[in-house]
Amino acid sequence: MPEPLTKQQLREIQDRVTATRKGDWDMHLDNDGQPAGFGPFSYVEPWLEDELLPAIDFCTHARADVPALIGEVARLQRELLIERGLRERAERRRTARPAPTATLHWAAQLDADDLEAFLSELATAASGDDDLTTLQTVEKTITEWRRNADEQQRLATPGGSRAR
Template sequence: MSDAVLTEAQRIVMKVPKGPWPVEPNEFGLPDQVGPICFLETWSEAERLPVVEFISWARDAVPQFIGEVARQRDQIRRLERELKAARNEKAGASRG
């Protein structure tokens, strides 16, 4: 994932209303709304509840995933800098 993609994902997620987004039924008791998204339909009634539950779950999970990617990327860059510095020290010591 490039820095640009990560930054764009963070920007998009920050603009979405805060969660959690509860699943709410319509007047017939069918799941019909998730947070600010309403009138949900799928091609298959058997898929409706899993899709609605995914949307509800994703609202809180996606920001966590983006945060974890950013955290790991920062850690990798820090470790790469430390490794480079250690190699430079070792190379300097062997020349000296």
């Protein structure tokens, strides 16, 4: 299989096509009805008689076939670029690590003393013997501290205080 055409090679082929006579390159027959030329060629001398008509057929279609092939190459190159881009984007998504989600993002808003108290209570809650009870105690501690942090944030936000 031949090597893929470079952009320069495609440009050179397109330039050669553009430089030729426009329109179909129909076959010309002589007075005896024999092939005498095609397109801009007015005389054809066969090297082998049985190869003349296929060669003329090839050449007469070249003026239309080559531009069509150049167009098809350009279309396939565009599709390849799009496909490559999609594949690269999918690979980046596949290999990219998701941004870490901070489950306790609200705890980062606590002042140093409250954060220390929260972590201390959390450590105490997590030190139980029964796994299910320990999990429930940890969840309860986090929930209570989250409510307190949310309330403090609400009160610290302008217009956040409510009359009770």
